[in-house]
Amino acid sequence: MGTGAVLFISVFIACVVEAVEATTIVLAAGTSRDWRSATSGLFAGIAVLAAITAALGPAVTRLPLPALRVFVGALLLVFGLQWLRKAILRASGHKDLHDEEAIYRKQLAAAAAAPRQRAGLIPDGYAFTLSFKGVLLEGLEVVFIAITFGSNAKDLPLAAIAAVAAVVVVALAGLAVRAPLARVPENTMKFVVAVLLTTFGTFWGAEGAGAKWPGSDTALLVIGPAVALFALTLVAVLRRSGAAYQAKPAAAEVR
Amino acid sequence: MAGKIRAFGAFAYDFVVGDDWRVAVGVVAALAATYWLSHAVKAASWWVVPAVLAVLIPLTLWRAVRKG
Numbered sequence: 001m002g003t004g005a006v007l008f009i010s011v012f013i014a015c016v017v018e019a020v021e022a023t024t025i026v027l028a029a030g031t032s033r034d035w036r037s038a039t040s041g042l043f044a045g046i047a048v049l050a051a052i053t054a055a056l057g058p059a060v061t062r063l064p065l066p067a068l069r070v071f072v073g074a075l076l077l078v079f080g081l082q083w084l085r086k087a088i089l090r091a092s093g094h095k096d097l098h099d100e101e102a103i104y105r106k107q108l109a110a111a112a113a114a115p116r117q118r119a120g121l122i123p124d125g126y127a128f129t130l131s132f133k134g135v136l137l138e139g140l141e142v143v144f145i146a147i148t149f150g151s152n153a154k155d156l157p158l159a160a161i162a163a164v165a166a167v168v169v170v171a172l173a174g175l176a177v178r179a180p181l182a183r184v185p186e187n188t189m190k191f192v193v194a195v196l197l198t199t200f201g202t203f204w205g206a207e208g209a210g211a212k213w214p215g216s217d218t219a220l221l222v223i224g225p226a227v228a229l230f231a232l233t234l235v236a237v238l239r240r241s242g243a244a245y246q247a248k249p250a251a252a253e254v255r
Numbered sequence: 256m257a258g259k260i261r262a263f264g265a266f267a268y269d270f271v272v273g274d275d276w277r278v279a280v281g282v283v284a285a286l287a288a289t290y291w292l293s294h295a296v297k298a299a300s301w302w303v304v305p306a307v308l309a310v311l312i313p314l315t316l317w318r319a320v321r322k323g
Contacts, residue, residue, distance in 0.1 A: 070286060070290075082278070085316060088316055202305060209290040211293055211299075212301060
């Protein structure tokens with residue numbers, strides 16, 4: 001598999017996960033409140049994200065490659081380790097599984113209880129804000145992943161295409177079913193993304209700091225499986241520790 | 256205004272650093288050690304980040320499990 005394909009698949013999977021979460025929030029806002037306001041919030045969120053991407057993308061790519069790699073590698077590593085920590089805790093039963101249906105029900109209940117308030121041209125300010133915040137916060141992660149992966153792999157357009165493709169696929173699926181995309185194996189995908197972020201963060205971060213990896217780029221083929229194996233071993237150890245509580249699928253956490 | 260800056264700072268901290276700041280500190284320390292080994296000592300340094308992660312990940316998980 002070529003570097004381009006690896007870049008595309010990595011960014012696509014990571015962005016699908018975030019897009020599923022944003023879709024759940026927009027669907028909850030639209031179904032329980034007002035579709036026009038929720039859609040306005042969605043487009044406003046996308047507009048802000050586009051502005052952030054337009055400002056950050058060129059700025060990041062102007063950095064010299066070693067500085068870029070150490071900076072982006074450190075960010076990816078810290079970010080990836082956050083994901084890996086959560087993924088291992090979820091897989092071992094120490095943290096509730098991420099459940100889009102439960103999150104959707106919780107968002108619906110909260111939205112139904114809030115009073116309706118008109119805000120200028122927007123019929124329902126609550127639906128607009130809920131949708132806007134959901135798209136912006138989840139979208140920031142999409143932008144972050146696309147820019148960091150794309151700039152490091154020196155192929156920002158391909159990373160952007162992968163991110164947009166992921167968002168479009170999930171948005172179309174969400175529109176088609178008009179329900180949370182609960183069938184997407186989100187917990188497994190999050191685990192895979194955590195391994196990918198940690199792998200690329202380790203490789204680029206160390207390389208940017210001056211390390212020479214044995215085998216150059218092929219070291220990624222060792223680091224990735226090693227991170228995955230280590231994470232799976234930790235899951236097994238934590239499961240056996242006996243301290244695990246039964247994971248309830250009724251997760252209340254959005255991230 | 257100060258409240259908004261504080262709120263943005265809190266969001267940025269949560270977005271990047273997350274639940275355990277020790278992980279971020281460990282990553283920065285590992286990259287600094289890699290830089291030092293590569294440039295000052297001129298020794299092989301690729302192993303530093305993986306070695307730090309091998310300690311850091313179990314440690315942060317252990318803290319999370321202990322906290323419940």
